[in-house]
Amino acid sequence: MKVYFLVFPEILLLDLAGIAEAFRIANQNTPTPIFEPLFIGPEKRSPSSIGLSLAGVSPLPPRIEDDAWIIVCGLPSPEGRIEAGATRDIIGWLRTQVRPTHTVCCVCAGALIAAEAGLLEGRQCTSHHDHCEWLQKRHPGAQVQSNRIFVRDGNVYTSAGVTSGIDLALMLIAEQAGAVIAARVARDLVVYIRRAGHDPQISVWLAHRNHLHPVVHHAQDEVVRDPGHSWSLPELAARCHVSVRTLSRLFRQEAGITPLDYLAQIRLAIARERLQTTHMSIDRVAESAGFRSALQLRRLWKKHDEGSPSQLRKRATNA
Secondary structure, three states: OEEEEEOOOOEOHHHHHHHHHHHHHHHHOOOOOOOEEEEEEOOOOEEEOOOOEEOOOEEOOOOOOOOOEEEEOOOOOHHHHOOOHHHHHHHHHHHHHOOOOOEEEEOOOHHHHHHHOOOOOOOEEOOOOOOHHHHHHHOOOOEEOOOOOEEEEOOEEEEOOOOHHHHHHHHHHHHHHOHHHHHHHHHHHOOOOOOOOOOOOOHHHOOOOOOOOHHHHHHHHHHHHOOOOOOOHHHHHHHOOOOHHHHHHHHHHHHOOOHHHHHHHHHHHHHHHHHHHOOOOHHHHHHHHOOOOHHHHHHHHHHHOOOOHHHHHHHHHHO
């Protein structure tokens, strides 16, 4: 998958480096690299926000692949720089090149550039808290959410200030490479995997992973790889080469949950997805998710969720 990073004068370096590093680490953790980064812009050499120049920037291509991703980063004090020549070149390129088959990811004030290109009209979006008011006034058709880490609306993603680009990258990695890979990337970057409000949820697949303990990560990886397996505490502890008592203690201490509760939440996540995306009976959904019966699914559902499996399916059918 080709990922085009737009590079222009005064680009916020952390916006660019944060998401690019996340993708690089994800590639190192997959058998075949998923993300192919390409750095393009109106100038071959661009000074960054910290004065360091970025060289070797390729020209803006006349056309890009239908399934490509486009990363739009921010710049300091964008309200005063939005009319700069290089920025207008980027805006013009976005206006003519972006198609519904592309995925556009805006980091921080990159949302302001995307809005200038007409990409946020009628869409929910966010940006750095210092820029949300300006964005809403200049583009009243954009539905600006000022208290969100990141927002997805169709094929356009926007994120809040600076390091929230990493949060967005982790969500994208989870969607493309799976929760285990995203968790490894977060661990390597030593960052939390976060979500906010009603943003597209990374859900339980990445919940309880904001720790650094290798034994607990090992146990969680085992569960995620094969959630339908008839896991028992002794078997899971044996896989991690620790005692049952040690695994239980570490899980509570590092993840804030018991191993079996974590397993139940993973299975519930599978059941939710299949109830909404398949026509399998509830009995079959329960079995495929690793529950002994539909009754066990309903009991755990009542403990962790509102409503019932049937109600969720009905809402999904009527959506």
